[in-house]
Amino acid sequence: MSQIPLARRSPVPPESCNLAKAIDIIGDRWTLLILRAALYGVRRFDDFQAELSCPRTVLSGRLKNLVEAGLLTKRSYKSPGKRARPEYTLSSMGLSLRPILIGLTQWGDAWLGQGETPPISFTKAGSKSAIRAAFVDLEGREVRPDQIRAVLRG
Amino acid sequence: MSQIPLARRSPVPPESCNLAKAIDIIGDRWTLLILRAALYGVRRFDDFQAELSCPRTVLSGRLKNLVEAGLLTKRSYKSPGKRARPEYTLSSMGLSLRPILIGLTQWGDAWLGQGETPPISFTKAGSKSAIRAAFVDLEGREVRPDQIRAVLRG
DNA sequence: TGGATAAGTTCGCTTTTTAAATCCAGAGTC
DNA sequence: GACTCTGGATTTAAAAAGCGAACTTATCCA
Numbered sequence: 001m002s003q004i005p006l007a008r009r010s011p012v013p014p015e016s017c018n019l020a021k022a023i024d025i026i027g028d029r030w031t032l033l034i035l036r037a038a039l040y041g042v043r044r045f046d047d048f049q050a051e052l053s054c055p056r057t058v059l060s061g062r063l064k065n066l067v068e069a070g071l072l073t074k075r076s077y078k079s080p081g082k083r084a085r086p087e088y089t090l091s092s093m094g095l096s097l098r099p100i101l102i103g104l105t106q107w108g109d110a111w112l113g114q115g116e117t118p119p120i121s122f123t124k125a126g127s128k129s130a131i132r133a134a135f136v137d138l139e140g141r142e143v144r145p146d147q148i149r150a151v152l153r154g
Numbered sequence: 155m156s157q158i159p160l161a162r163r164s165p166v167p168p169e170s171c172n173l174a175k176a177i178d179i180i181g182d183r184w185t186l187l188i189l190r191a192a193l194y195g196v197r198r199f200d201d202f203q204a205e206l207s208c209p210r211t212v213l214s215g216r217l218k219n220l221v222e223a224g225l226l227t228k229r230s231y232k233s234p235g236k237r238a239r240p241e242y243t244l245s246s247m248g249l250s251l252r253p254i255l256i257g258l259t260q261w262g263d264a265w266l267g268q269g270e271t272p273p274i275s276f277t278k279a280g281s282k283s284a285i286r287a288a289f290v291d292l293e294g295r296e297v298r299p300d301q302i303r304a305v306l307r308g
Numbered sequence: 309t310g311g312a313t314a315a316g317t318t319c320g321c322t323t324t325t326t327a328a329a330t331c332c333a334g335a336g337t338c
Numbered sequence: 339g340a341c342t343c344t345g346g347a348t349t350t351a352a353a354a355a356g357c358g359a360a361c362t363t364a365t366c367c368a
Contacts (some may be wrong), residue, residue: 004244007195009205012217019255020191025266027183027227036173041161045346051163055326060347070265083335085345088188089254090158093265099299100261101173108172109222110177113249115210119166122289125301128181129292133253136288137278145252147279153271183346184356200317214316237365239314 011152025069026097030054032060035090038072039098043087063088071097103133165306172183178249179223184208184216189244192226193252197241216241225251 014020024034037051049059066072072093078084102122109118113148122131135143168174178187184206200293203213220226225248232238238247256276263272290299 004193004195008198008201010191010194014187014190014205016273017190017259018267018272019259021266022258022262023190024216025181025196028179028180028187029177032177033168033174034180036168036171036177037164039158043160043163044162047162049166049291049346055328056279056347057327057349058325061231065285080162081336083333083345092284094275096264100254100257100288101294102214102289102302103257103287104176105171105173105252108251109250111232112175113172118172118307119307121305122235123301123303123305124291124297125293126176128198131289131291134288134290135253135256135276135285136233136290136296137285138283140288141294142268142290142294143285148252148256149274149277149279151277153273168310203315210316210357211318212356235366237314239365240316 011150025065025071028062030058031066032101033058034062034066035071035094035097036101038088038090038094039101043077043089044085045088048088066094070094099133106132165304179225182216184212184256185220188213188216189221189225189248189251190255191254191271192242192244192248197231197243197252199242202242220248223247253287276288 002144010017026035033052033054034048037048042048042051045059045063048063051055063072063074067074067088070091072088073091074086074088076084077087104121104122109121113126123129124131135145135148137143164171166175166197180189187206187208188202191202196202196205199213199217200208203210203219206213217226221228221242224245227245228242230238251299256300259272263275277283278285289299289302291297293296
């Protein structure tokens, strides 16, 4: 049962909505899976390919898009006795997606996990108790979902 | 500059990862745009179509998928003097994606907004100061991103 | 009976995805 | 230098998905 009042259109047209822009960049299965792997430390072309089992053409294109969008940084690494090769690491722009992907992980744990213990969970450093995605006010105090209000144009 | 240590593979294989499962359901441009519109109150087929400007075939298929996945509920509505028609509203499963989409909106505001005032922002009811997506511990206190630790199996 | 309307579906056509093979550049080897 | 190995990326052709327009269906209203 949705408490959201009926609307014929969203209040912000998709063209000027930063959520829609974000969706244009990361709203793609392979792109999201690449970011997931990158957040776990995967950096190299063949490692991404082995992890995702996706066509190399697609991986190549998605990596290029992510570099152009500024989420990944392409630089060289060199193992001793090997030639230099590119590696793809998250920029600060890409790293700042981590809370969103962790939130989505926990959403998946809650709704898709079929009651099993999640294979990965998240805690605060030095603590054993779980953390969760939520909203906080300026002072860092939690705001319950039913307390959230949208405000248009600044 | 990424502080994430190099890994050849992610610690949880995509097949058993709830994040990967979540991406399979919502990791699609049109699907995400449908959920965005639904969170703003759009419910009807033609309203979604006008909002998204997507082919009706695509919309039809995505709505069916979202209903099957349990994120949307299909029921009938009836305006007085009109025949009954289906409407699509968010289930509690779909509603619980709201923090993630608001978080993504704020990520877009920060990185894609080109310094402009965001067209929409979020506040706590009865307050004017902004709220933001974050992590909290069991007591509802904020946990900074660098304090987050991943724990495997358990 | 005819028209208006909302919610899809059908139908050709175009674009993207996929999987496999191929290309390419440079380090190590002879 | 020539030869080979290898990680990274491109080419190619078939399969899948996306696209826009027209069409169908069902019901309310005149």
